Amino acid sequence: xxxxxxxxxxxxxxxxxxxxxxxxxxxxxxxxxxxxxxxxxxxxxxxxxxxxxxxxxxxxxxxxxxxxxxxxxxxxxxxxxxxxxxxxxxxxxxxxxxxxxxxxxxxxxxxxxxxxxxxxxxxxxxxxxx
Numbered sequence: 001x002x003x004x005x006x007x008x009x010x011x012x013x014x015x016x017x018x019x020x021x022x023x024x025x026x027x028x029x030x031x032x033x034x035x036x037x038x039x040x041x042x043x044x045x046x047x048x049x050x051x052x053x054x055x056x057x058x059x060x061x062x063x064x065x066x067x068x069x070x071x072x073x074x075x076x077x078x079x080x081x082x083x084x085x086x087x088x089x090x091x092x093x094x095x096x097x098x099x100x101x102x103x104x105x106x107x108x109x110x111x112x113x114x115x116x117x118x119x120x121x122x123x124x125x126x127x128x129x130x
Contacts, residue, residue, distance in 0.1 A: 071102075
């Protein structure tokens with residue numbers, strides 16, 4: 001019998017010992033606010049958000065535990081690298097690792113809330129094209 005991904009995420013979060021756990025929970029809430037059709041699973045030892053079964057946004061919880069990162073990507077399967085960045089982002093929140101992969105880093109709930117509309121906009125744009 002295959003384990004239920006939602007239950008695994010719940011257990012993961014209940015047992016998560018991270019000083020920025022409130023930030024992690026706030027980010028999760030906002031990601032689902034941006035698109036309630038997302039599903040969630042544990043992948044790469046962190047919560048990952050999927051659209052139609054494909055990973056699109058994944059937490060990266062650095063060992064230093066001084067920040068929470070979200071990696072915006074196009075899933076596990078290798079795809080041709082686009083010539084331009086996948087979305088336009090004037091907010092400065094998204095740091096590009098490649099034209100099809102970016103990272104947003106937060107260090108506090110206040111920083112998350114202060115950038116809520118920009119953050120939601122990035123998530124929505126990403127899920128439209130990634």
